[in-house]
Amino acid sequence: MFAFAVRRITQAIIVMLVIGLLGFSIKQKIGDPVRDIVGVSVSVAERDALREELGLNDPFLAQYVRFIKNAVHGDLGMSFFFKRPTLEVILSKAPATLELVFASSLIIILLSIPLGIYTAINPRNLPSRIIMGGSIVGVSIPVFLTAIILIYIFAVELHWLPSYGRGETVNVWGWESGFLTLDGLKHLILPSIALSSIMLPLFIRLIRSEMMETLETEYVKFAWAKGLSRRRIWFLHAFKNTLLPVITVGGVQLGILIAYTILTETVFQWQGMGFMFLEAVERSDTSLLVAYIIVVGALFVVVNTIVDLIYGLVNPTIRITGRK
Amino acid sequence: MDHLLEVKDLEVKFALRMGDLTAINGVSFTLDRSERLGLVGESGAGKSVTGFSIINLISKPGYISGGSVIFEGRDLTRLTNEGMRHIRGNLISMIFQDPMMTLNPVLTIGTQMVETLQAHMDISRKEAEDISLEKLRKVHIPSPEKRLQQYPHEFSGGMRQRIVVAIALLTDPALVIADEPTTALDVTIQAEIMELLLELCESEGTGLILITHDLAVVSQVTQKIAVMYAGKIVEAGQTEDIIDNPRHPYTQGLIKAIPDGRNPGARLNQIPGTMPSLIDIPPGCSFHPRCMIRGDICRHESPALKNIHGYRSMAACHMLDTAEKQAGANVTK
Numbered sequence: 001m002f003a004f005a006v007r008r009i010t011q012a013i014i015v016m017l018v019i020g021l022l023g024f025s026i027k028q029k030i031g032d033p034v035r036d037i038v039g040v041s042v043s044v045a046e047r048d049a050l051r052e053e054l055g056l057n058d059p060f061l062a063q064y065v066r067f068i069k070n071a072v073h074g075d076l077g078m079s080f081f082f083k084r085p086t087l088e089v090i091l092s093k094a095p096a097t098l099e100l101v102f103a104s105s106l107i108i109i110l111l112s113i114p115l116g117i118y119t120a121i122n123p124r125n126l127p128s129r130i131i132m133g134g135s136i137v138g139v140s141i142p143v144f145l146t147a148i149i150l151i152y153i154f155a156v157e158l159h160w161l162p163s164y165g166r167g168e169t170v171n172v173w174g175w176e177s178g179f180l181t182l183d184g185l186k187h188l189i190l191p192s193i194a195l196s197s198i199m200l201p202l203f204i205r206l207i208r209s210e211m212m213e214t215l216e217t218e219y220v221k222f223a224w225a226k227g228l229s230r231r232r233i234w235f236l237h238a239f240k241n242t243l244l245p246v247i248t249v250g251g252v253q254l255g256i257l258i259a260y261t262i263l264t265e266t267v268f269q270w271q272g273m274g275f276m277f278l279e280a281v282e283r284s285d286t287s288l289l290v291a292y293i294i295v296v297g298a299l300f301v302v303v304n305t306i307v308d309l310i311y312g313l314v315n316p317t318i319r320i321t322g323r324k
Numbered sequence: 325m326d327h328l329l330e331v332k333d334l335e336v337k338f339a340l341r342m343g344d345l346t347a348i349n350g351v352s353f354t355l356d357r358s359e360r361l362g363l364v365g366e367s368g369a370g371k372s373v374t375g376f377s378i379i380n381l382i383s384k385p386g387y388i389s390g391g392s393v394i395f396e397g398r399d400l401t402r403l404t405n406e407g408m409r410h411i412r413g414n415l416i417s418m419i420f421q422d423p424m425m426t427l428n429p430v431l432t433i434g435t436q437m438v439e440t441l442q443a444h445m446d447i448s449r450k451e452a453e454d455i456s457l458e459k460l461r462k463v464h465i466p467s468p469e470k471r472l473q474q475y476p477h478e479f480s481g482g483m484r485q486r487i488v489v490a491i492a493l494l495t496d497p498a499l500v501i502a503d504e505p506t507t508a509l510d511v512t513i514q515a516e517i518m519e520l521l522l523e524l525c526e527s528e529g530t531g532l533i534l535i536t537h538d539l540a541v542v543s544q545v546t547q548k549i550a551v552m553y554a555g556k557i558v559e560a561g562q563t564e565d566i567i568d569n570p571r572h573p574y575t576q577g578l579i580k581a582i583p584d585g586r587n588p589g590a591r592l593n594q595i596p597g598t599m600p601s602l603i604d605i606p607p608g609c610s611f612h613p614r615c616m617i618r619g620d621i622c623r624h625e626s627p628a629l630k631n632i633h634g635y636r637s638m639a640a641c642h643m644l645d646t647a648e649k650q651a652g653a654n655v656t657k
Contacts, residue, residue: 218420219427221420222420225413226417226439226440228409229409229443232443240428314430316429
C-alpha cells in the first residue's frame with residue numbers, strides 16, 4: 001500500500017506541474033502584471049522600470065520556476081479587481097462551491113446506486129424503461145436549461161423555493177456554511193438538483209451496465225447454485241464487483257462536477273468559485289483566472305488520488321501488490 | 325423403485341425472437357443414491373443444459389417446457405424459487421467448469437464458504453468456519469486456517485477447483501452435478517481433481533452426475549453413462565457395456581476417436597461432419613447426416629431409446645442390426 005501511495009502521489013505532483021505550466025503560459029500571453037499593479041496613469045518609462053524590477057524580462061523558464069516556487073508557498077499572485085491575493089479570494093468563495101458539489105454528489109450517489117441496481121435486475125419492466133428513458137432526457141438537456149426550468153417551476157410558479165443566492169449562512173471557523181440553517185438548505189435544493197442532472201443519468205447508466213455484466217458472470221451463477229438469497233447475490237456478490245469500475249469512472253466525473261458549477265452558479269447567482277470565475281473573465285482579471293485553474297486542477301488531482309486509494313482498498317488484487 | 329433422482333421426458337426450450345428452440349428433447353434417466361452417472365457428448369449436445377435444468381438454473385431465455393425432475397420424491401420443476409433455493413447448494417450442489425471464474429474475486433474464500441453454510445443452516449460464523457476448515461482439509465488444502473482469509477487470486481487453478489469441490493461438499497449434499505470440472509485445468513491436475521472427486525463421492529456416499537466430453541474420464545469414474553446428441557440421449561447403460569460394446573454409431577464414433585497410443589502417428593478416427601445447430605436439426609434421426617450406416621427410415625423417423633435384444637444397454641437407432649455387425653467386425657479386427 002505504501003509503494004502504491006507513493007507512486008500515486010508522485011504522479012499527482014507531475015500533473016500539478018503541468019497544470020502550473022499551462023496556467024503560467026496563459027498569464028504570460030494574456031495577463032499584464034504591471035497593469036494589475038499600477039493602473040493607467042503611469043508613464044511608459046516607469047512601467048519599464050517596474051517590469052525589470054519584477055523580473056518580467058527574465059527568460060521564460062526562470063519565470064516559470066519562480067511562479068512554481070511562489071505557488072508552493074501559496075502565492076498565486078494578486079487579483080487586479082479585488083486588490084487581494086488571489087488564493088485568499090478563491091478560498092473565501094470555495095465553501096459555497098464545495099457545499100454545492102457535495103450536495104450534488106450526495107444526490108447522485110444516493111439515487112444512482114438504487115436506480116442502477118434496480119434497472120439492472122429488472123432490465124425490461126416498465127419502471128426500468130421509464131428510468132432509462134428519463135435518463136436519456138436528463139443527459140441531453142444542458143445544465144443551464146435544467147436550471148432555468150427548475151427556477152421557473154419551483155420558484156416563479158409555485159413559490160416553493162428561492163431562485164437565487166445562498167440564503168442565510170453561518171460562519172463556522174471561517175467556513176461560510178449554508179448547511180446549518182433551514183434557509184441555507186432551501187437555497188441549496190434547486191442548484192444541487194440542477195448540477196446533478198447531467199451526472200445522475202450517466203451514473204445510473206454506468207452502474208446498470210456494469211451490474212448487468214456482473215450478473216452474467218460465472219461466479220454469480222455459482223452463487224445462485226450455492227442457494228444464496230437473492231439479496232446477498234445482488235447486493236454483495238454482484239454489487240461489490242460492480243463498484244470497482246464505477247469508482248474509477250465516478251471519481252473523474254465528480255471532479256468534472258466542479259467545472260459544471262460555473263454554469264449552475266451563474267444561473268443561480270451562487271457566490272462560489274464558478275460565479276467568481278465568470279466575473280473574472282469579464283474583468284480580464286488574469287491572475288485570478290489562472291489561480292482558479294490551478295486551484296481547481298489541484299482539487300481534481302486530490303479527488304482522483306483519493307479515489308485511487310479507495311479503489312485499492314476495495315480491490316484485493318491491488319492491495320496485495322501494494323503490500324509486497 | 326426409489327431413485328434419488330428421476331428425470332422424465334425433460335424438455336428445455338429457448339425462447340428466441342424467431343420462436344422457441346428445443347435444446348433438450350425428451351431426456352429421461354435415473355440415478356440412485358451414491359450412484360455416479362456420466363453425461364457424455366460433443367459440445368452443444370445439451371449436456372450442460374440438462375445439468376443446469378435439474379436445479380432449475382438455465383440461463384435466460386431458456387426454460388423447462390416439459391417433463392419432470394423428481395428428486396427425493398419431489399418434482400423440482402414445480403418448486404417455488406424459495407423452495408428451489410433450499411435444494412441448491414444444500415441437497416444438490418454444482419461444480420463449474422472454470423475455477424478461475426467460479427469464485428468471486430472480491431470475497432475471501434472463508435466468506436464464500438461460510439455464506440453457503442449459513443444460507444442453509446442456522447449456525448454461527450465460528451461453527452461454519454469449523455466445517456469449512458474440515459472440508460478444506462478433505463480436499464488437501466494445506467494450512468486451511470490461513471487460506472480461509474485469502475482471496476481467490478492467491479490460489480492456483482488446481483487449488484481453486486479443490487476449493488470449489490470443498491464448497492460443493494460443504495452441506496453433505498445427496499447429489500453433485502459436475503459440469504466439465506477438469507476441462508479448464510492442466511492434464512496432471514485434471515487427474516488429481518477427478519481422483520479427489522471420486523474419492524470424496526465414494527466415502528460420503530454422494531451421487532454424482534459428471535458432465536464431460538471425455539470418455540476416458542467417465543469410464544474411470546462413473547457406473548452409468550448416457551450419451552447425448554443434439555438434445556437427446558442416444559445411448560444409455562452401464563459404463564463397461566458402453567465402453568466395451570457401444571451400440572449406437574455415434575457412441576462408436578466417439579470411442580474410436582480416443583487416441584489409444586497403440587499406433588503412434590496414425591490418424592485418429594473422427595466422426596465426419598459436426599453437430600447440427602439447434603436451428604436446423606435434421607428430420608428423422610438427428611445423427612443421420614453423419615452416420616455411416618444410415619438407411620432410408622433414418623431420414624423420416626426419429627428412433628426411440630429402447631432395449632436391444634441380447635444387450636443390457638439401451639440405444640436409439642433404427643439400424644441396430646447393422647450397428648451390431650459393425651461392432652462385431654471391429655472386435656474381430
